Amino acid sequence: MTSLQVDEHAGTAGGAPQEGYERGLGSRQVQMIAIGGAIGVGLFMGAGANIEKAGPSIILMYALAGGIIFFIMRALGELLLYRPVSGSFAEYAREFLGPFFGYVTGWTYWLMWVVTGMAELTAAAIYVHYWFPSIPQWVSALAFLVVLFGVNLISVKIFGEVEFWFSMVKVTAIIGMIVIGLGVLTLGFSDAGDTAAVSNLWSHDGIFPNGIGSSLMTLQGVMFAYLAVELVGVTAGESENPEKTLPKAINTLPWRIIVFYVGALLVILSVVKWTEFHAGESPFVHAFDKIGIPLAAGIVNFVVLTAALSSCNSGMYSTGRMLRGLASNGEAPQSFGKLNSRKTPAVGITISVALMGLGVVLNYLVPEKAFGYVVSVATAAGIWTWLMILISHIRYRRAVKQGRLPASSFPAPGGSVGSWIALLFLLGVTVMIALDKDGLISLIVGAVWGVGLAVGWAVLRSRNPQLGERGRPASADAVHEPVDAAK
Incomplete structure (x- = not known):
């Protein structure tokens, strides 16, 4: 019996409601969703603040974080081919760590995307300001929220198609930016003139102009840029052929990181010296404005707007x-699980979009701080999700080694070694968030969120002592060593 057959036999194993979903995401769409997940506001918008803090060394930070992300994704890939289910992170945490951790992971990943949606709406509104400075940020944010809400209610096929073209725009544009940047550096055609040179990477106070410590402190923002790469795991329950499409999507991750992050940043930091980039603006828009190609900055602004809307679309x-x-x-009201006639979880999407609307409120109250607030909270929630993936993978590998579970058809290279490395790295980033005064908001929100979840779990368990056990795979009983957080 293959791993995919095990999952289909389980039906709702682990509580993942496979029945009712339409397997409407083809290979072409899953590939582009995976690629699009690696290109978002964290790169297009957040890189400005990171460059200002770290200088050219930001390229090394993105490369370092990218390597860790690859370990995380290979760990997730092994789990996905062991048991491909929609909502995979929560289901694996439930199976390998216990019901409480599945509950916390599910709600925390949900929070991450709600908050990320706020960040994307904020960024999109800022991009609209480039063309229409008289339009208030909150108006643009609200308009985008309503349109994307409609797209997600129609069907998963429409979502996949919209996301495919959003990602196509981003991929084409970044490749085009790199080619134009290389042309400027080699042929010298631009208003940047003699100031465009590879020596910009080290000639302005060195690669680490503000010190190594300052560069490391940018890892919080850098990790935010990679949020959404794990989205391919959520598509598992609606992919036409997960055993073929998921490994292919995950294995393309290294070249995506090299091209879209490392390559793009190498080019723009060579074309324009790092001291000219600042928080609150897209370094890509600024670079092409500096180059002076007619309409180029406007086109790039359209692309980064597309990136923001793409990520918000994925969040919904x-x-x-x-x-x-x-x-x-x-672990949530039963009404949240209802599908509409088009086989989409309309109630759950509606509740999430309503809360994303708080981003519109933030844009009304504190437009200059909205992006920074939500990035901090989203990063903390994302780190929790990645930690659960890694710990679940480590325990799965232990169970396979002991012969208690079947091996996955897509094993992570090096077994659980990569997961341990990534685990320690993420704990280090968490410490950096704690030391960063700008990250304080995420710690406060995280503490309140944790208390709220613990109270909610205690209430739910008092009403239903068997909570979380329903539908767990038979294999889970052999693997699970109880970690009962309710006691």
């Missing part, structure tokens, strides 16, 4: 699926 998709998984386990 994933939050609806995560809420449905929680509802199937009795």
Whole structure:
């Protein structure tokens, strides 16, 4: 019996409601969703603040974080081919760590995307300001929220198609930016003139102009740039052929990181010296404005707007699926699990979009601080999700080694070694967040969120002592060493 057959036999194993979903995401769409997940506002918008803090060394930070992300994704890939389910992170945490951790992971991943959606709406509104400075940020944010909400309610096929073209725009544009930047450096055609040179990477106070410590402190923002690469795991329950499409999507991650992050930043930091980039503006828009190609900056602004809308679109998709998984386990109201006639979790999406609307409020109250606030909270929630993936993978590998579970058809290279390395790295980033005064908001929100989840779990368990056990795979009983957080 293959790993995919095990999952289909389980049906709602782990509470993932496979029944009812339409396997409407083809290979072409899953590939582009995976690629699009690696290109978002964290690169297009957040890189400005990171460059200002770290200088050219930011390239090394993105490369370092990218390597860690590859370990995380290979760990996730091994789990996905062992048991491909929608809402995978929560289901693996539930199976290998216990019901409480599945509950916390599901709700925290949901929070991450709600907050990320706020960040994307904020960034999109800032990009609209480039063309229409008289339009208030909150108006643009609200308009985009309503349009994307409609897209997600129609069907998963429409979502996949919209995301495919969003990602196509981003990929084409970044490759075009790199080619134009290389042309400027080699042929010298631009208003940047003699100031465009590879020597910009080290000639302005060195590669680490503000010190190594300052560069390391940017890892919080750098990790935010990689949020959403794990989205391919959420598509598992709606992919036409997960055993073929998921490994292919994950194995393309290294070249995506090299081209889209390292390559793009190498080019723009060579074309324009790092001291000219600042927080609150897209370094890509600024670089092409500096080059002086007619309409180029406007085109780049359109591309980064597309990136923001793409990520927000993905957020609406994933939050609806995560809420449905929680509802199937009795960890959220049952109404959150209902599908509409088009087989989309309409109630869950609607609840999530309503809360994303708080981003519109933030844009009204504190437009200059909205992006920084939500990035900090989203990063902390994302780190929790990645930690659960890594710990689940380590325990899965232990179970396979002991012969208690079948081996996956897509094993992570080096076994669990990469997961241990990534685990320690993420704990280090968490410490850096704690030391950064700008990250304080995420710690406060995280503490409040944790207390709220613990109270909610205690209430739910008092009403249903068997909470979380329904539908768990038979294999889970052999693997699970109880970690009962309710005691």
